[in-house]
Every structure is written in structure tokens, then in C-alpha cells.
Amino acid sequence: MPLVILEATHVRVVCDGCRSASAESCGKRDVPTLARIAAVKRFRDFGWHHDPGRRHLSARSENDSEIHGTGRWYCPTCARKSHL
Numbered sequence: 001m002p003l004v005i006l007e008a009t010h011v012r013v014v015c016d017g018c019r020s021a022s023a024e025s026c027g028k029r030d031v032p033t034l035a036r037i038a039a040v041k042r043f044r045d046f047g048w049h050h051d052p053g054r055r056h057l058s059a060r061s062e063n064d065s066e067i068h069g070t071g072r073w074y075c076p077t078c079a080r081k082s083h084l
């Protein structure tokens, strides 16, 4: 699932694998665009796996997806499963 924007700088990620794990990032001091980029980095640091769906996207939209966190996300537990 794509990231859910709760507030302009408050971002939640929900796992596409188990649909129960979630994480949130709040960047109150950041402008919304930077808050989202920071959230993507923070979730990755926690071990979340981001699948931007590059098989279906052009290079440009793939790049946008990497930056904005669209596409699928998997929690650290699901990311360790071999099918990913």
C-alpha cells in the first residue's frame, strides 16, 4: 500500500504482506516534501522493504516512487521472507 499521509508531515506506512504491521514518522520541522523523503529513509533504516513496482514503471516514475514512497511496503518481518 502507498504511504498514508495523516498530516502534511505525519506519514504512516502499512505492510503489504501482513497488513497489520505499521510504522509512523513525524517530521514536524520539515516541509511536507522533505518530511516524506525523511520518512522513506527512516522506514528503510528500520528494516522496511520498499517495492516501487519497477517492473511496471518507467525510469522516471520509478525514481519518483523511490523518492515519494509510492508502491508497496513490507515490514521487517515480511521483508525477510524469501519470496520478496
Ligand SMILES: [Zn+2]
Residues within 6 Å of the ligand: 015, 016, 017, 018, 019, 020, 021, 074, 075, 076, 077, 078, 079
Ligand atoms: Zn508484514
